[in-house]
Amino acid sequence: MIETGIRLMTGGEAVAEAMRQIDPDVVPVYPITPQTPIIQGFAKFVADGRARAELVNVESEHSAMSAAVGAALAGARTMTATSSQGLALMAEVVYIAAAMRAPIVMALGNRALSGPINIHCDHSDSMLIRDSGVAQLFAENAQEAYDLTVLAPRLAEHPDVLLPVLVCQDGFTITHSAEPVALLDDDDVAEFVGDYAVPHSVLDTAHPTTQGPFAMPDYYFELRRQQACALESSLEAFTEVATEYEVLSGRGYGPLEAYRLNGAERAIVALGSSAGTIKDVVDELRDEGDPVGLLKIVSFRPFPAERAAALLREVGSVIVLDRADSPGGAAPLHAELAAALYGSGTELRGHVYGLGGRDLHPEDIRRIFAGEAERYVGLRGAACPV
Amino acid sequence: MPELTTWNALRRGGVVVPGEAERPRTGGWRTGVKPEVDLSKCVNCLLCWLYCPDSAVVLDGTTFTGFDLTYCKGCEICAEVCPVDAVTMVPEEVAS
Numbered sequence: 001m002i003e004t005g006i007r008l009m010t011g012g013e014a015v016a017e018a019m020r021q022i023d024p025d026v027v028p029v030y031p032i033t034p035q036t037p038i039i040q041g042f043a044k045f046v047a048d049g050r051a052r053a054e055l056v057n058v059e060s061e062h063s064a065m066s067a068a069v070g071a072a073l074a075g076a077r078t079m080t081a082t083s084s085q086g087l088a089l090m091a092e093v094v095y096i097a098a099a100m101r102a103p104i105v106m107a108l109g110n111r112a113l114s115g116p117i118n119i120h121c122d123h124s125d126s127m128l129i130r131d132s133g134v135a136q137l138f139a140e141n142a143q144e145a146y147d148l149t150v151l152a153p154r155l156a157e158h159p160d161v162l163l164p165v166l167v168c169q170d171g172f173t174i175t176h177s178a179e180p181v182a183l184l185d186d187d188d189v190a191e192f193v194g195d196y197a198v199p200h201s202v203l204d205t206a207h208p209t210t211q212g213p214f215a216m217p218d219y220y221f222e223l224r225r226q227q228a229c230a231l232e233s234s235l236e237a238f239t240e241v242a243t244e245y246e247v248l249s250g251r252g253y254g255p256l257e258a259y260r261l262n263g264a265e266r267a268i269v270a271l272g273s274s275a276g277t278i279k280d281v282v283d284e285l286r287d288e289g290d291p292v293g294l295l296k297i298v299s300f301r302p303f304p305a306e307r308a309a310a311l312l313r314e315v316g317s318v319i320v321l322d323r324a325d326s327p328g329g330a331a332p333l334h335a336e337l338a339a340a341l342y343g344s345g346t347e348l349r350g351h352v353y354g355l356g357g358r359d360l361h362p363e364d365i366r367r368i369f370a371g372e373a374e375r376y377v378g379l380r381g382a383a384c385p386v
Numbered sequence: 387m388p389e390l391t392t393w394n395a396l397r398r399g400g401v402v403v404p405g406e407a408e409r410p411r412t413g414g415w416r417t418g419v420k421p422e423v424d425l426s427k428c429v430n431c432l433l434c435w436l437y438c439p440d441s442a443v444v445l446d447g448t449t450f451t452g453f454d455l456t457y458c459k460g461c462e463i464c465a466e467v468c469p470v471d472a473v474t475m476v477p478e479e480v481a482s
Binding site: 209 | 390391392393394396397398399400401402403404407
């Protein structure tokens with residue numbers, strides 16, 4: 001059986017392989033579509049004796065994240081996975097995991113939040129925990145989901161970071177679609193991730209600590225800033241870890257990916273798998289002589305605002321595509337770009353697309369670039385208020 | 387009040403190690419009564435020591451010696467559980 005090299009696999013299978021190679025100590029998890037193939041694949045590795053993790057079959061995602069916090073703070077390298085309603089149920093503890101600086105790595109199969117109940121992709125689940133203080137990296141395809149997962153423990157456990165890291169992959173579009181994925185050797189991954197050393201283990205009875213203490217008005221503000229500052233400064237750690245990963249894998253990553261932005265007069269900014277479709281359309285339009293480009297956001301949290309603004313400085317018109325809405329306000333990615341580009345004179349407009357798994361076709365992207373698309377791409381009926 | 391520290395001087399995640407925690411002397415919360423013991427009645431059963439929620443009962447080894455009121459809230463549990471009525475609640479002296 002070929003363990004490494006290029007294999008045909010889904011994003012879910014690729015992340016299960018990454019987890020086997022990382023070989024975490026504890027994995028508390030509850031199944032949910034479309035994340036299930038990740039943990040199903042990993043559970044089989046554990047059952048077959050090919051991964052050593054203590055797989056904790058919890059009764060809910062709230063418990064999964066609670067167990068993950070305890071395990072990570074005890075000194076166990078801890079991973080979990082979820083989607084949509086599972087993340088919603090975890091949300092309370094996700095904030096606590098970030099505040100207690102527990103470096104948990106989570107695979108997220110992005111799925112629309114209920115209601116109406118739906119199992120397909122959008123980014124509303126990620127946006128629900130936008131302000132929790134965790135890092136969120138978005139993959140464009142199965143290869144990126146694999147690479148970012150291998151990279152994630154190093155980022156989460158970096159001494160300047162120590163925060164949960166979510167590796168987000170679009171539900172079904174990536175989790176369930178097979179494509180060629182280049183895997184690293186098991187030994188190389190083991191060496192790359194190294195050992196996890198917790199700063200203050202809750203099980204170290206010789207050096208007892210109080211973790212997650214009550215903070216009154218005199219200290220809450222300071223502790224929130226300390227936590228936020230760790231996330232804000234983690235862009236540097238990301239670059240450091242990604243540089244090392246590139247030496248190992250030959251595949252480079254950054255918080256952003258500029259695609260044909262040189263000389264671009266119009267550029268789309270987007271997250272996730274849609275970036276792949278947009279790249280194809282950018283290539284076609286460039287061949288037709290239309291100067292367009294793409295800025296793909298890999299790290300949505302922390303958001304690399306200054307770098308985004310620098311990369312878009314020469315672009316006259318920026319079009320932001322959000323796969324999540326913020327009823328009553330600006331869509332999340334649009335709001336980030338509006339803040340990043342404020343005062344630059346760059347023309348900015350935004351579209352919401354793909355909610356609940358609605359496809360974004362190349363023809364839609366052409367209409368978006370041409371300024372002919374609806375604000376809500378493909379929505380039947382006029383946008384409200386009319 | 388100890389001096390308040392800046393966000394970057396706090397331990398990561400607000401972790402507290404022994405000896406670093408603030409120690410508010412919560413005995414100041416007592417509202418009028420404090421426990422008093424008549425040692426001639428005490429049978430050293432240590433029920434008050436077991437029940438006291440604030441570790442205000444002082445022992446010498448395993449022998450009851452009295453109360454340390456630094457953290458005593460005056461909850462009266464010691465007086466309630468004493469099987470020989472050696473503990474009674476008496477009015478707090480009012481500072482003149």
